[in-house]
């Protein structure tokens with residue numbers, strides 16, 4: 067089975083991006099895996115600190131590994147937004163393929179110092195684990211926000227990106243290029259879309275020369291996502307759109323069978339609802355496959 071690093075290189079060569087979908091339970095994992103399997107494209111499953119705490123760090127690693135092995139399929143696991151060295155090491159020891167070390171809320175110099183330390187510590191456990199670092203401000207919380215945060219001042223510059231990559235040794239960079247965690251109510255309604263700074267992505271890519279991740283992809287304009295991938299984005303994160311679909315699917319399952327108590331008769335509705343999102347997003351990330 068290929069390592070994530072090789073899959074990442076291959077997708078870059080093909081001009082496509084890997085879809086990264088957060089999971090918090092088996093419904094989400096089943097939907098993500100079934101979509102990737104149907105489209106025959108590699109996929110990255112993400113679990114943030116909160117999601118890991120709910121599922122169990124070693125337990126989510128065992129689930130994803132079991133799918134990869136049983137089906138000989140390129141499904142990988144990322145420790146999303148990890149804020150401490152301790153949690154990064156826990157994920158590394160549990161068999162995660164990648165770790166997002168997020169010290170982006172700290173001043174630049176301190177972010178560099180902590181990220182460099184995390185890269186070295188993680189690689190000493192397993193050099194094949196990819197470490198992603200983050201600079202700039204893209205807000206927090208993959209949920210529905212009342213107001214848009216002012217992120218204009220926190221956009222990543224190409225010079226910063228270059229300096230950050232060179233001084234930390236990270237494998238992957240997550241820049242702030244107009245993206246934002248979570249969605250506004252108007253985005254949930256489909257009235258507004260997130261727009262990306264495509265020129266900035268190209269400039270950051272030429273300066274940083276590493277794979278780039280777009281966080282907070284939910285609610286982004288489709289054409290901007292295509293252009294962002296063409297400009298150098300290699301991984302696209304989606305969480306809030308899946309969470310909304312999960313809730314709607316669950317509600318539908320309960321409404322359709324008001325007296326049912328058997329979980330495996332109710333939950334397929336939620337799996338199908340999430341699958342519609344993951345399938346359409348994976349298609350878009352993979353050249354409308």
Ligand SMILES: [Zn+2]
Pocket residue numbers: 147247281282303
């Ligand atoms: Zn994120």
